[in-house]
Amino acid sequence: MFEMEELMTGTDAVAHAVRLVDVDVFAAYPIRPYTGVMDRLARFVANGQLDAEYIIADGEHSQFEIGKHASSVGARAFVGSSGTGWLYAMEAIGVTATDRLPVVALVGNRALDDPGAFGVEHNDALLVRDLGWLIAWASTAQEALDNTLIAYRVGEDPRVRMPVAIAMDGGYLTHSEHLVKVPSKEAVKKFLPPYSLGDRVLHPDNPISIAPQANEDWVMEIRRQNYEAAKRSRGVIIDAYREYESVLGIHYDNPFIEELDVEDADVVLIGMGSASVVARSVVREMRNEGKRVGYLKLRWYRPFPSEEIRKSLKNVRSVGILDRNFAMGAPDNQAITSHDIKSSLYESTNHPIVTDFIAGLGGREISRKEIRKMFNLMESGRTEKVYWIGVRE
Amino acid sequence: MSLDTNDLIRLEVNYRGIFQKTLAKHISTDVVYVAHSEGKTAFSNGRYSDDPQRNGVPCANFAYISKSLSEEDLEAEASAAMDIKEAELVIVLDDTMVKGLEPWGHYGIRPINEKVISGGTILFVSSRTPAELSKLFERKSFSYRIATIRGEASFSGLWYFRDDMTDVRVLGAIAKLNPGIASIESVLSYVKSKYKSDQKVEAARTAFEEVTVAEVTPEEGIVWPYPKPVLPGWKEFEEGTVVRAVKRGFSLGPRGQNRNTDFKRGTNRTQRPVVRFDICTKCTLCWASCPDEAFDPTKEGYYDVNYEYCTGCGRCADVCPVDDCIVMVNEMNLTSNESFYNQYLKNPSSYVEEIESIKGKERTIPEHITGKGNIVKRVEKPKAFKEVR
Numbered sequence: 025m026f027e028m029e030e031l032m033t034g035t036d037a038v039a040h041a042v043r044l045v046d047v048d049v050f051a052a053y054p055i056r057p058y059t060g061v062m063d064r065l066a067r068f069v070a071n072g073q074l075d076a077e078y079i080i081a082d083g084e085h086s087q088f089e090i091g092k093h094a095s096s097v098g099a100r101a102f103v104g105s106s107g108t109g110w111l112y113a114m115e116a117i118g119v120t121a122t123d124r125l126p127v128v129a130l131v132g133n134r135a136l137d138d139p140g141a142f143g144v145e146h147n148d149a150l151l152v153r154d155l156g157w158l159i160a161w162a163s164t165a166q167e168a169l170d171n172t173l174i175a176y177r178v179g180e181d182p183r184v185r186m187p188v189a190i191a192m193d194g195g196y197l198t199h200s201e202h203l204v205k206v207p208s209k210e211a212v213k214k215f216l217p218p219y220s221l222g223d224r225v226l227h228p229d230n231p232i233s234i235a236p237q238a239n240e241d242w243v244m245e246i247r248r249q250n251y252e253a254a255k256r257s258r259g260v261i262i263d264a265y266r267e268y269e270s271v272l273g274i275h276y277d278n279p280f281i282e283e284l285d286v287e288d289a290d291v292v293l294i295g296m297g298s299a300s301v302v303a304r305s306v307v308r309e310m311r312n313e314g315k316r317v318g319y320l321k322l323r324w325y326r327p328f329p330s331e332e333i334r335k336s337l338k339n340v341r342s343v344g345i346l347d348r349n350f351a352m353g354a355p356d357n358q359a360i361t362s363h364d365i366k367s368s369l370y371e372s373t374n375h376p377i378v379t380d381f382i383a384g385l386g387g388r389e390i391s392r393k394e395i396r397k398m399f400n401l402m403e404s405g406r407t408e409k410v411y412w413i414g415v416r417e
Numbered sequence: 418m419s420l421d422t423n424d425l426i427r428l429e430v431n432y433r434g435i436f437q438k439t440l441a442k443h444i445s446t447d448v449v450y451v452a453h454s455e456g457k458t459a460f461s462n463g464r465y466s467d468d469p470q471r472n473g474v475p476c477a478n479f480a481y482i483s484k485s486l487s488e489e490d491l492e493a494e495a496s497a498a499m500d501i502k503e504a505e506l507v508i509v510l511d512d513t514m515v516k517g518l519e520p521w522g523h524y525g526i527r528p529i530n531e532k533v534i535s536g537g538t539i540l541f542v543s544s545r546t547p548a549e550l551s552k553l554f555e556r557k558s559f560s561y562r563i564a565t566i567r568g569e570a571s572f573s574g575l576w577y578f579r580d581d582m583t584d585v586r587v588l589g590a591i592a593k594l595n596p597g598i599a600s601i602e603s604v605l606s607y608v609k610s611k612y613k614s615d616q617k618v619e620a621a622r623t624a625f626e627e628v629t630v631a632e633v634t635p636e637e638g639i640v641w642p643y644p645k646p647v648l649p650g651w652k653e654f655e656e657g658t659v660v661r662a663v664k665r666g667f668s669l670g671p672r673g674q675n676r677n678t679d680f681k682r683g684t685n686r687t688q689r690p691v692v693r694f695d696i697c698t699k700c701t702l703c704w705a706s707c708p709d710e711a712f713d714p715t716k717e718g719y720y721d722v723n724y725e726y727c728t729g730c731g732r733c734a735d736v737c738p739v740d741d742c743i744v745m746v747n748e749m750n751l752t753s754n755e756s757f758y759n760q761y762l763k764n765p766s767s768y769v770e771e772i773e774s775i776k777g778k779e780r781t782i783p784e785h786i787t788g789k790g791n792i793v794k795r796v797e798k799p800k801a802f803k804e805v806r
Binding site: 031056057059138139142143194195196199200201202203298299301302304305306308309387389390391392415416417 | 420445446449450453460461462463465466468469489490492493494496497498499648649650651652658
């Protein structure tokens, strides 16, 4: 079922997933941390381990256009970028979603320029949260591989047909080495059906036109189709995880979120990405001290797991959001994840206090000590709605 | 009850950007595999801020090993930070880094032994003696050990890896210096299974047996001359990501030009160009070709290298049309970054005599500089000093 267990970086893990799904076309333009994937994929092609068209684009915009077009003719496609490169591709990213083409893209989270910075910030991936992309966040290299395999299955499902972004923290996850179990090609073949757009495929034998100009008498209906597909993706994701477990034996308690000691917790921190590893370690430590704390990790950000969050937080008194992003001038000056969590909680019977912790921007470390500080503030002594943790005063 | 990190072993691998990238990665990855083979938890990462690497820039990889911590706790403890604060074992793959490390701007020039803890060890791949190296360390308040395995720094290019067994030799030495990371038996069986080569196993075993170890006492070393920058708080600098230009300054003579004091890059250097001003024809090619604008024009029309800024790329020596006028010399053969032109002016003939004695008979421009193989030239009798009027 598994071909090997090897020490590899997060970007290597994603490259293995791309090899295993046997992509037909992938396009690349270098930007750290995404570059790690293209390096590894180039090696797979050179070594004959992957038979694919590897197209070096002249920039991220072309790169994402190549992915979109390849996908429209029935080729399984992979693209990706980071930070400012992701922004440069934004127009292509938009139309990939509205054309409902199931490209899978890695967004190796990187700060948005300026200043020219390489470290992790989640704003790049979060910019596409409302455009018709599904987004899955990884906190370990293994999860990055799993997410990528599952992303192809979910995105390509005829009930969905949406592009999927695999978000992964630059540096912390893309560039550190972890042991990863790599499934065999046969197992992946069993899990992932061949890519087919059915009669939507752009082919001389199937003459169609896509992406036409449409007036106000059409656009709203087209949006509504997309909206329904995003709603349907929830069920497809649940199916995919069930199938993933039955083929590969890899179990996830819940596809959308990951809870650690949340059930009887008084105080819960919510976050995503590699800081989850630190937060979970601190929760275990504080539990040993008798503190009723918990950590809730978001795995899928689109579709946003509102129901799961309401259920998970139904008895919690105080909630903290670990926001590795910025939202200048946003409601209550809190950052992005806070708003999605608070919106979800508005429909809940329980309305915990919500504190936003802006931390780790531009790759700044989020230490155990700082996570502890967040829990202590949530437990008692909170005087502000937002705290900047780790900024030089 | 807080997390017990008593048995955590932290390893720092210092290496030259690009030239030793693959070598360093071999070492940090192999350490993790060997520790795993003993049932320990281990994990490694590269310092993210070093990428994309520039030729010769001081870079670092890290590995963390623990007997008791779970994988996730080890990661929480170790991987949250992108730079290491302390290390039980520091490895240095090029001894010229003993002169200081300045990996990026506003970092300062930091001592190679900065991270070593009390009782810890710093290991060099070097043909120098431990005493020759430790006299350049920053003085510390405690004792620790210095170790060496004999050899010149192993350099490769961006696209290839020169397999001269430095990686397995370092693994052998690690087993000797910190058996808590891995025993020599585990190292040998790992090397055997990875390479299927008895020669490599032998190289690791020999390094294990022959590593030289000495004590570094609190009095040893120097008072570190370079300050560690204190970065400003968010209210203390300009808004809008403005970087003010270096104040213009241009006058003829050594140090006559103003340069960026926040990022000097002289610590990238493994070799430095040494100029024979007496035979220089003032053709300007060195000055014009220097990618780092490290030459100061002098009143007399010569070009003096500012060694604080010279990255040792070798371009000037490559373009210099006069035989033996600019020669690259191993950085360890020289101590001062002061102006050589000033020394020349003081006493031209003794300057020439001194630099010729340092240069030695063999002048090698290594492959990583020429891009077309090592260029070695043997000079039995250097050009005699030429009186200049």
